[in-house]
Amino acid sequence: MSAILLATEHWWDLRDLSNISREILDFLRDVGPDWLAYVVSPLIGFVAAFLIFVLPSQLFVGVYGERRLIGRMQSRLGPNRVGKFGLLQPIADAIKLMQKEAITPRGADKWVMWAAPVVFVAPAVLVWAVIPFGPNMVIADIPVGLVYYLAVAALPVLAAFVAGWSSNNKYSLFGAMRVVAMAISYEVALVLGLLGVVLFTSTLSLQGIVEWQRAHDIWLVFLQPLAFIIYFISASAELNRTPTDIAEAESEIVAGYLTEYSGMKWGLFYGMDIGYALAAAAFGSTVFLGGWSFFGLEKWVPPWLILVAKTHLFYFVFIWTRGTLPRLRIDQLMALAWKYMLPLAALNLLVVAAERLWWHEAELGDGIVYLFAAANIALALLLLVGWARVLGYRPERVPTRPRLVKQAGGYVPPGAELGGGR
């Protein structure tokens, strides 16, 4: 790892913030017992990651930026009153939420309802542990980082289900049911898609995946376009973001599992939803978009800034789809997961396995990845369109303009001559 160390070892080198924490840890080792260093190091990691990245992103990109951007898309202004350009709006909102009463309805399961937001928050912090921000800047570089991320990111589903169940509200129950159905369906396609990535890189460590992309000078989004699309759709489905926000579908089931929540309990759900979306974006940019590397630019720009930029770009696409698309129905979403994405993910896995085998058996060298990339992009386009048509998707048969008649009369059967005379 040290061979690719980009930054110096000085604590003041901003390109690698892990130097600071290492200095602190070395100091602790000198003055105190060993266990102290082990207790303090994760704490420092969490606090640092939270203070420099998660909290500001959540507050100012997640809450303020999203509302502002959506406002722009909807030709209105968005928050612009509190502070300069309304930048303090998230803080004002948080203060307001804390002052509000968190109502527990009569008949609700009080303790479970109280515990659900807590259970929801904890994984939102934990997922950040394996995201690498730079060559050394990863809180826990565990060898199975990818599996860890998938496991922890699936936990909030439990909290959401518990929240919906304990509220003793029919809309909440609907939301809880839907959230579980969605998670089960999309997790399968998601994992199958990511398996392709793992096959190519032969590692489960996120840091290893970034290193692989750096070493081969190619992002996995080009090598695995199909997996990327599957990841994007599944992630947005699990995050309950439009067009797949059926668990909170406002126009159908009021607010889904959040219906009975108010005050800061609701605020925790809301804030952590953004936290998960950011984590999904960070994970997606790490796995598919080269993480903290950018074709050599990371030598000059702090790598963690590159990751932040990529994450926010990724998140912008989430916001964009949210501001544009209507919502799918639950059975359509299930069909999308099982009939469309799962076969595609399986096919993708097959293709990747074959490529990988050929690559290593025939000892083709690293240049071949560009050929694979071209082949896989073509294959992805072919499969995405072809499989949809196999399933009976024919957009050209949908008339998007009505027929026009000159004279009032009775029923006009399809194919009848139009333009009066009846």
Added chain:
Amino acid sequence: MTEIRSEPFVVNIGPQHPSTHGVFRIKVTVDGERVIDAEMVMGYLHRSMEKLAEERTYTQNIPFTDRTDYLSSMSNNLGYCLAVEKLAGIEVPPRGNAIRVIMAELQRLASHCMAIGAFANDTGAWQTPVMWTFREREKILDLFEMTSGARLTCNYMRIGGVAFDLPKEFEPACRKLLATFPSFIDELHGLLSENEIFIARTRGIGVISAEQAINASLSGPMLRGSGVAWDIRKADPYCGYEQYDFDIPIGYNGDSYDRFIVRLEEMRQSVRIIEQALDGLPGGPYRTEVPLALRPPKGEAYARIEGPRGELGYYVVSDGGPSPFRFHIRPPSFINLSLLKEMTVGGTVADAIVVLGSVDIVVGEIDR
């Protein structure tokens, strides 16, 4: 393996629910996500308008009609005034008729904007279409404010014509709006009618056959969506609609998507009508002088217009006195709702919301 026991349960959609378009309530019995029964409950907004109208003079009743269908007050004013004019045998001067046509069509644009925006919201498009349509609707309401002084409850039509002449800044402002409106409709077309998810959500949902629609006496976009070419502006012209050149848009299968594209096309046709009416705006008086305390001769009259939601009828009976003996409204969205159960049962909860949105109800009109 033990069998999983499931039983249907009842969900109340409304009267307080984000997508019931007012205080309308459906009691939906669901089996999982599937709707197996739907029962409408209405009356939350009943204000006894028809009875109140029997106590007031004919002119004093005009503001009531504003408040029945509060999203298309101009059309309601027009329907009522036509009924009273028919009863009393009053002729409206040509300029008055042309102004009435302009206002009624502008009102149709505004109302369809609202209908399409709310419908897109019901399919789950998170606020964007509704904000866009509200932006355009705002410009139309500005025109209303310019002419009548009010934006929503205009109270502009009078028995025998309209309350005021058009202000001189109206025509340029209206032409400016008409110049930009078709491009806005194209924008909506791109955002919604060609959107895969929107099509998947609305096509084949809430299908009404032409026979069902006619038997249930549906009207407006609901009827035309089922492929029936029926428009009162063509079939029984009033206010000189026979002078204008426009087409009736009709749908294919009678599903929610057809009703949507019919509304979108009607907006294009309305723009055409307004342009023609502005081009040929005659001079002369805009109103026939009518005594304030009008006493129509004994008799009854029913006048109908093509409101934004369908056939909007007013039935007035006179006993020779200064106020109507009987006053009745045929509200289009109330009658359009009558097939709600047929449309929702068998679909999912999400479909029920889409169907309700495609009917385009205004509760003020349903409950009166």
